[in-house]
Structures are given as structure tokens and as C-alpha cells.
Amino acid sequence: MRKAWNTDATxxxxxxxxxxxxxxxxxxxxxxxxxxxxxxxxxxxxxxxxVGLDNYRNLFRDSRFTQSLRVTARYxxxxxxxxxxxxxxxxxxxxxIKYFRNALRTVFYLPSVVSGVAVVVLWIWMxxxxxxxxxxxxxxxxxxxxxxxxxxxxxxxxxIIMSFWGIGREIVIFLAALQGVPDRLRExxxxxxxxxxxxxxNVTIPMISPAIxxxxxxxxxxxxxxxxxxxxxxxxxxxxxxxxxVLYLYQQAFQQLRMGYASAIAWILFFIILFxxxxxxxxxxxxxxxxxxxxxxx
Amino acid sequence: MASRNExxxxxxxxxxRRKSTSEFIKQLVMYTILAMGTGFILIPFxxxxxxxxxxxxxxxxxxxxxxxxxxxxNYIYPFVILPFTRFLRNxxxxxxxxxxGLIVSCTIVGYGFARYQHVKGNRTLFxxxxxxxxxxxxxxxxxxxxxxxxxxxxxxxxxxxxxxxFATPFYVFLLRQFFMGIPRELEEAxxxxxxxxxxxxxxxxxxLAKPAIATVIIFEFLAKWNDFFGPLxxxxxxxxxxxxxxxxxxxxxxxxxxxxxxxxxxxxxVPCIAIFFYASKYFIQGINLTSFK
Numbered sequence: 119m120r121k122a123w124n125t126d127a128t129x130x131x132x133x134x135x136x137x138x139x140x141x142x143x144x145x146x147x148x149x150x151x152x153x154x155x156x157x158x159x160x161x162x163x164x165x166x167x168x169v170g171l172d173n174y175r176n177l178f179r180d181s182r183f184t185q186s187l188r189v190t191a192r193y194x195x196x197x198x199x200x201x202x203x204x205x206x207x208x209x210x211x212x213x214x215i216k217y218f219r220n221a222l223r224t225v226f227y228l229p230s231v232v233s234g235v236a237v238v239v240l241w242i243w244m245x246x247x248x249x250x251x252x253x254x255x256x257x258x259x260x261x262x263x264x265x266x267x268x269x270x271x272x273x274x275x276x277x278i279i280m281s282f283w284g285i286g287r288e289i290v291i292f293l294a295a296l297q298g299v300p301d302r303l304r305e306x307x308x309x310x311x312x313x314x315x316x317x318x319x320n321v322t323i324p325m326i327s328p329a330i331x332x333x334x335x336x337x338x339x340x341x342x343x344x345x346x347x348x349x350x351x352x353x354x355x356x357x358x359x360x361x362x363x364v365l366y367l368y369q370q371a372f373q374q375l376r377m378g379y380a381s382a383i384a385w386i387l388f389f390i391i392l393f394x395x396x397x398x399x400x401x402x403x404x405x406x407x408x409x410x411x412x413x414x415x416x
Numbered sequence: 417m418a419s420r421n422e423x424x425x426x427x428x429x430x431x432x433r434r435k436s437t438s439e440f441i442k443q444l445v446m447y448t449i450l451a452m453g454t455g456f457i458l459i460p461f462x463x464x465x466x467x468x469x470x471x472x473x474x475x476x477x478x479x480x481x482x483x484x485x486x487x488x489x490n491y492i493y494p495f496v497i498l499p500f501t502r503f504l505r506n507x508x509x510x511x512x513x514x515x516x517g518l519i520v521s522c523t524i525v526g527y528g529f530a531r532y533q534h535v536k537g538n539r540t541l542f543x544x545x546x547x548x549x550x551x552x553x554x555x556x557x558x559x560x561x562x563x564x565x566x567x568x569x570x571x572x573x574x575x576x577x578x579x580x581x582f583a584t585p586f587y588v589f590l591l592r593q594f595f596m597g598i599p600r601e602l603e604e605a606x607x608x609x610x611x612x613x614x615x616x617x618x619x620x621x622x623x624l625a626k627p628a629i630a631t632v633i634i635f636e637f638l639a640k641w642n643d644f645f646g647p648l649x650x651x652x653x654x655x656x657x658x659x660x661x662x663x664x665x666x667x668x669x670x671x672x673x674x675x676x677x678x679x680x681x682x683x684x685x686v687p688c689i690a691i692f693f694y695a696s697k698y699f700i701q702g703i704n705l706t707s708f709k
Contacts, residue, residue, distance in 0.1 A: 129613060130535040133528025136521040137545065140582025145548050148559035155558060162562070208453055211446045224696060225454050228461070231692045231699075234642030235660045236681040239667050240464050243674050251463050254478040283457065287703055294704045311427050343552055346644045350664055367554060372649055377558050384554040391552055 156381035166378065173382035183383065185358050186366040187390075189274060193362060194341040197278045202333055205285045209292030210318070223293060227286030238350040241280045242267065267352050270359040277347050277360055288333045295329035296322070324407040331406045335398055342391050363387050461685075468678035475674050490679035494666060500680070502655060503662035510576050510647075510658060511640045515633050517580030518587055522632065523625070525583045526591030527617055531603075542592075549585040561649060571652040576643075587632045590702065594628035595621060631702035634695055638688055659684055 131138075156173055160166035177183050208226060212219050229237065244251050245266040253263030264272040299322060307317045323330070345364040348354060354361030354369070361369075363383065371380035467475055468490050470483040494500050529542055564575040602624075603616050611619070622629065647658045657665065663680050670676070692699065 126532055127535045130528050130532035130538065133532070133613070134525045134541065136581065137525040137583040137585075137588060138541075140521075140579065141544070141548065143563075144560060144579055144582065145551065145556055148556035148563070151559035151562075152555050155562075162565070208450070211450050214442075215446050215450070216443060222450055222454065223700075224693075225457055227696075227699065228689065228692070229457060231638055231688045232642070232685040233638075234684075235644050235663045235667075236642070236684040239663060239677055239681050240460055242667070243467065243678060244460055244463065246674075249476055249478045251459070257478075283460070290700055290703050294700075309424075309428055311430075339550065339552070343554070349648075350644070350667065364554060367557075368649075371558055371561075377562070381555075381558050384552075384557065388552055388555045395550070 152381050155378055156385055158378040160377040161375045173379050177382055186361050186363045189361060190363045193274060197281045197341055198337045201285050201337055205288035205292055209289045209296055212293055213296040226289050229283045230286035235350055238347055242351055245276050268356060270357045273352055273356060273359045291329050291333055295326040299325045327406045331402050338394060339391055464678045465682055467674055468682050470675055490675040494676045494680050498666060500662055503657050503659045507658040510573055511637055513577045514580040514640045515636050518584060518636055519629060521581050521583040522587040522591050526588045527595055527621060529592045530595035545585045571656060575650045576646050591628055594625055598624050631698045634691055634698055635702060
């Protein structure tokens with residue numbers, strides 16, 4: 119009797135039971151509920167009313183929602199490639215320098231440990247049009263700075279510049295990957311007459327492409343979900359120029375109390391993120407190179 | 417054969433020549449670019465600290481880089497007009513209970529996934545766990561909010577603490593990877609001596625997994641200390657605000673008082689930076705542990 123109870127299977131399921139309960143209560147259950155809620159009109163003050171697909175239909179006629187999708191897409195499409203490129207350049211430089219490598223890596227990682235409201239508040243001050251440091255420095259070289267967070271044409275750009283500050287995680291991952299590239303590969307290419315750019319293009323980049331892939335996926339997913347920066351810096355203004363999708367979801371759910379409508383937004387965002395993630399995954403066979411593939415073949 | 421060797425030798429010579437003459441210039445250029453990057457990173461920090469020590473009239477005069485004399489009033493003023501001591505206490509309670517909950521739950525769950533791989537269902541459930549790591553939180557947000565509200569937990573710390581006791585995929589993954597690297601022999605010896613799973617986890621696994629647990633503590637401290645969204649939707653009355661919420665409130669109410677604002681921002685960043693310098697090896701290790709399988 120005791121033996122039948124005390125098997126490895128029982129132990130395993132007992133050990134992981136906190137996660138299973140958490141998964142059912144906080145993930146699986148809410149996901150199902152979210153689908154149902156998205157088919158209702160529910161203000162929490164009154165009982166939910168079933169409205170079928172009305173929320174989804176209305177969303178695509180809601181110009182604020184489609185604007186929020188455009189804003190989010192712009193934010194992602196501009197910030198992610200530049201972040202990856204900057205991180206890659208800095209990591210490559212850190213990989214090739216002789217002294218202070220660890221000290222400089224520490225410096226570049228620093229902003230990543232202080233994320234959140236404090237960082238946004240700091241950048242609000244940096245971007246102040248009249249007395250902020252950025253426009254002061256631009257003024258020194260004769261450029262009249264824009265009104266940044268107050269200008270519909272520049273507010274999103276300000277948030278994008280802000281995001282460049284936090285590329286420490288990407289740099290650390292790239293640097294670790296670069297340090298795993300055997301020197302003999304680069305040396306061999308150089309001896310065969312390749313110049314530095316050719317070595318980077320044909321040796322270094324393919325060798326670290328799994329790290330690039332990882333960073334692109336993670337950055338993309340997180341920038342589709344950006345919220346704090348936009349909420350604290352501009353509350354979505356001016357004129358909705360920084361009203362990203364999650365911010366619109368927040369406003370609909372917790373300011374307008376439209377739980378059904380907000381759930382529908384969440385699902386559309388979910389499928390957009392899923393689509394782009396799968397797109398990058400699918401494309402990865404074209405450009406991501408895993409060393410084990412060749413080892414297996416040879 | 418001979419001519420092929422000569423060509424090879426010529427390539428090698430010209431390569432070595434190029435390498436020695438241009439190496440110095442290359443290094444110089446690289447350090448220059450890195451110095452500019454470092455400036456972009458560090459100047460905002462310095463500007464923040466400098467502003468936090470200025471008097472208002474200096475703040476409003478652009479181009480004043482250093483305060484004439486150091487004024488610490490900005491560090492006191494926010495505590496006088498808003499209950500920042502209370503906010504600090506709230507933040508610490510939430511952070512501490514999250515860390516405790518996560519270490520307990522994720523150690524147990526991670527150990528289960530690491531050591532019972534032969535059990536049917538382990539791999540499938542682990543894939544589910546990894547998949548939830550990628551799940552955007554928005555699709556569970558509203559039902560979770562309604563659940564906690566119906567439990568009467570709105571405007572309490574419970575929604576921000578209780579989920580931690582049910583394990584977070586990211587840390588389960590991190591700890592599992594680490595546990596798998598611990599040799600089984602130690603545990604087997606203990607099993608023969610009659611020790612149960614609880615004793616083995618407490619006496620053998622936890623002491624050996626200190627670096628991984630430290631990584632969890634550090635990551636979770638930063639995540640919850642800086643968390644804004646959770647407190648924003650679940651906390652309502654000011655006496656329950658965390659520091660992040662308090663700072664955002666201060667910014668929205670006193671948007672022109674940059675001196676005090678920078679003082680709070682500085683205070684909020686100090687523990688994060690201190691932990692980072694104290695334990696930077698855990699950071700690098702943790703980041704790299706989770707990025708590749």
C-alpha cells in the first residue's frame with residue numbers, strides 16, 4: 119500500500135504541484151475566461167451581457183485602436199533593429215579591446231538594473247524642451263531641439279531614444295556569444311586575405327546568429343508590450359502619438375471599465391505577437407546557424 | 417606545391433604586417449566609440465544626481481552642470497509632503513515576500529523537473545512551462561484582476577504577493593538547469609541513509625545551489641522593486657503605494673519640481689546599483705544561463 123503511493127510519479131507531481139495549481143488558477147483558467155469575457159460587454163458594476171463578436175468588429179472601426187496598433191508597430195520596427203545593431207557594435211568592440219572590458223560591460227549594463235518609473239522620470243527631465251540637457255546640448259551645436267514629449271511628431275521618437283539606454287542585456291548576451299567564437303576561425307579567414315568587414319560578415323555574424331535570434335525575439339515581444347514608458351512619460355499623448363496598444367488596453371479596462379472590449383484588445387495583441395514571433399522563428403532557418411548542424415554532418 | 421606555399425606565405429606576411437601597424441589605430445578608434453557610448457550611459461546618471469543636489473533657481477538655469485553648493489533639501493522634501501517612508505515600507509514588504517515565496521516554490525518545482533525526468537509527463541509539462549514564459553501577460557490580466565477583486569483583494573498586497581508562492585516559469589527554468597548540473601551521487605547516498613525529499617532539498621540541493629538562488633533573489637528584487645504595472649492596477653489608496661507608484665504620483669502632481677523628483681529617482685536607483693556592483697557575476701551568469709539551452 120505504502121509502496122504504491124510512494125512512487126517517483128507521485129513525488130514528481132507533488133513537487134511540481136505549486137506550479138500546476140498556479141498554472142491552472144493564474145494562467146489556463148484566466149486564458150479561457152478571457153476568451154469568454156471578450157465576447158461580452160462587462161463593466162464589473164453590472165452583470166456581463168453576451169455580445170458575440172461585436173467587440174472584435176467594433177475594434178477595427180475604432181480609430182484610436184488602429185492608431186495604437188500603428189504606434190506600437192512604429193515603436194517596434196524602429197527601436198528593435200537599432201537596439202540590436204547598437205548592442206552588436208558595442209559588444210564587438212568590447213570583444214576586441216585589450217583593457218577595461220569587464221568595467222565597460224558593467225557600465226553598459228547599468229541602466230538595465232534601474233528600469234521602471236525612476237528611469238522614465240529621469241528621461242522626462244532630460245527631454246524637457248526648455249531646460250533639459252538634451253536640448254541644451256543640441257543648442258550648443260546650433261540645432262534648435264524639438265519639443266520632444268510635447269510634440270506629436272517627436273514624442274514617440276523620444277521614447278525610442280529612451281529605449282536605447284537599456285541595451286545592457288543584449289550586449290551581455292552578444293558578448294558571451296562573441297567570446298565563444300574560436301579565434302582560429304577569424305585568424306584563418308584573415309590569413310586567407312579577408313578584411314575585417316568580410317570576417318564580421320562571413321565568420322562572426324553567422325557564428326553568433328543564435329544570440330541575434332534570441333535578442334530579436336525577446337526585444338520584439340517586449341516592445342509590443344511596452345507600457346510604463348508611455349504611461350509615465352506622456353499618458354499616450356500628445357494626440358495619441360504615444361498611445362501604444364497596451365496603454366489603450368489599460369485605459370479601456372481600468373479607466374473606462376470595459377472589460378470585454380479590453381479582453382478583445384488583449385487577444386488581438388496576442389495574435390499579432392504570435393504572428394511576428396512565428397515569422398522570426400520560420401525565417402530563422404535561413405539565417406540562424408547552429409554549429410551542431412555542421413558537426414552532425416561532418 | 418612550392419608556388420602554393422609561397423602564396424600562402426605572402427598572405428601570412430601581409431596579414432601580420434597589417435595586423436601590427438593598424439592594431440594601435442584600431443584600438444584607438446574602438447576606445448573612442450566606446451567612450452561616446454559610455455557618455456550616453458553615464459551622463460544621464462550624473463545629470464540626475466547633480467540636479468538632485470541643486471536649488472530650484474539652478475535647476476531652471478540650463479547649462480549649470482554642477483550645483484554651486486550641495487543642497488540635500490530635495491532628499492527631505494518629498495518625505496515631508498508625501499508619505500515616502502510608508503511607500504518604502506510597502507515596497508520592501510512586497511519585495512521580501514515575493515522573494516521568499518519564489519525561492520520556496522521554484523526550488524521545489526525546479527527540483528521536481530530536474531530529478532524526475534523519467535516520470536511520464538515531465539517533458540510535456542516542461543514544454544508547457546516554457547510556453548507560458550512567452551505568453552504575453554495581457555491575455556490573463558483581466559480575468560486575474562476580476563478574480564482578485566472578487567476575493568476582496570483589491571487595494572491589498574495579496575495580488576502582488578500570492579502568485580509568487582505558485583512558482584514563476586522563468587525561475588523554475590533557471591533553477592532546473594542548475595540542479596541538473598549537481599551530481600546525483602550525493603542524493604543517492606542520502607536516500608540510502610533514509611532521507612526524504614524534503615531533507616535532501618534542504619540539506620543537499622539548497623546549499624549547493626546558492627549561486628542560482630542568489631541569481632533568483634537579485635533578479636526578483638529588481639523586478640518587484642521596479643514593478644509599476646502590478647501596483648498601478650491593484651493598489652488604490654495612497655497608504656498602500658509602493659515607491660514606484662509614489663514617484664509616478666509625485667511626477668504627475670509636482671511635474672516642475674525636478675530637484676526632488678531626481679532625488680527620489682536617485683534613491684530608488686541606489687539599492688539596485690549597489691546590488692548590481694555587489695553581485696555582478698550573478699547577473700552575467702543569470703543572463704547567460706537563460707539565453708541558451
